[in-house]
Amino acid sequence: xxxxxxxxxxxxxxxxxxxxxxxxxxxxxxxxxxxxxxxxxxxxxxxxxxxxxxxxxxxxxxxxxxxxxxxxxxxxxxxxxxxxxxxxxxxxxxxxxxxxxxxxxxxxxxxxxxxxxxxxxxxxxxxxxxxxxxxxxxxxxxxxxxxxxxxxxxxxxxxxxxxxxxxxxxxxxxxxxxxxxxxxxxxxxxxxxxxxxxxxxxxxxxxxxxxxxxxxxxxxxxxx
Numbered sequence: 001x002x003x004x005x006x007x008x009x010x011x012x013x014x015x016x017x018x019x020x021x022x023x024x025x026x027x028x029x030x031x032x033x034x035x036x037x038x039x040x041x042x043x044x045x046x047x048x049x050x051x052x053x054x055x056x057x058x059x060x061x062x063x064x065x066x067x068x069x070x071x072x073x074x075x076x077x078x079x080x081x082x083x084x085x086x087x088x089x090x091x092x093x094x095x096x097x098x099x100x101x102x103x104x105x106x107x108x109x110x111x112x113x114x115x116x117x118x119x120x121x122x123x124x125x126x127x128x129x130x131x132x133x134x135x136x137x138x139x140x141x142x143x144x145x146x147x148x149x150x151x152x153x154x155x156x157x158x159x160x161x162x163x164x165x166x167x168x169x170x171x172x173x174x175x176x177x178x179x180x181x182x183x184x185x186x187x188x189x190x191x192x193x194x195x196x197x198x199x200x201x202x203x204x205x206x207x208x209x210x211x212x213x214x215x216x217x218x219x220x221x222x223x224x
Contacts, residue, residue, distance in 0.1 A: 009178045010206045012193040039084070041153070044115050046085035048146040050075050051121065051139050058136040064129075065102055069093050088113075103129060117146045160220055167216045174209060 007017040053074045057067035072089045079085060088109055095105040103126045110119035121142045128138045181188050192198035 005175065006206065009175050010202045011199070040113065040115055041150075043084045043088075043113060044117055044146060045150055046075070046079055046083060047088075047115070047118055047121075048143050048150065049078060050085050050089065052143045055136050055139040055143065058139065064135060065096050068096070068102065117142075117149065121146075164220055167220060171213050171216070 004017060007013065007020050011017075050071055053071040054064075054067045057070045058064065062070055068089065072086065072093060075083070075086050075089060092102075092105045092109065095108075096102060103122070106118075106122040106125055110122040121139075124138055124142060125135070128135055178189070192202050
């Protein structure tokens, strides 16, 4: 649909449409980064709640390994047994039952997820186990830090919501203008679609349009 719209606005050519068609099929690859980012943000939030449950279990007198095992039931109630964090906890508990060190299991989770907060937690957890530090306070503090980062990210999304809407509207305006002029003056743009120079100009306009859209996305993609 997007490829057809761009071809209509900038080229009005069936052969060009078939050239652009493979690019349209690649659109899922284009949005894969955004989908991956949303999944990682969801996992980070779920991990924060999970380690808060672990801290509560430690405060109740559980051992560290048993605290992670006990947290699974509460996490299932919060997010469902098919959630990402539930699957990760089940894998972690399975590794513990196979007598693999908990630190190693957490490090494996950190590497597979690619989430900096989980990696930092695994490193701090390992250092605390080696030095005999107070795990309950360390885990609670880590959860607090992750929660604060999530709140800041949500505040940024709230403050930039109007700008993101403006960006979408501004991206649509050039296409709407073309449709408006085409409706009111059907032959106004004919020279741009029937001459070599017109094709060159429209190709340049398409490049500038796509570059502007991508630049706007980059400006609004604020990382914490």
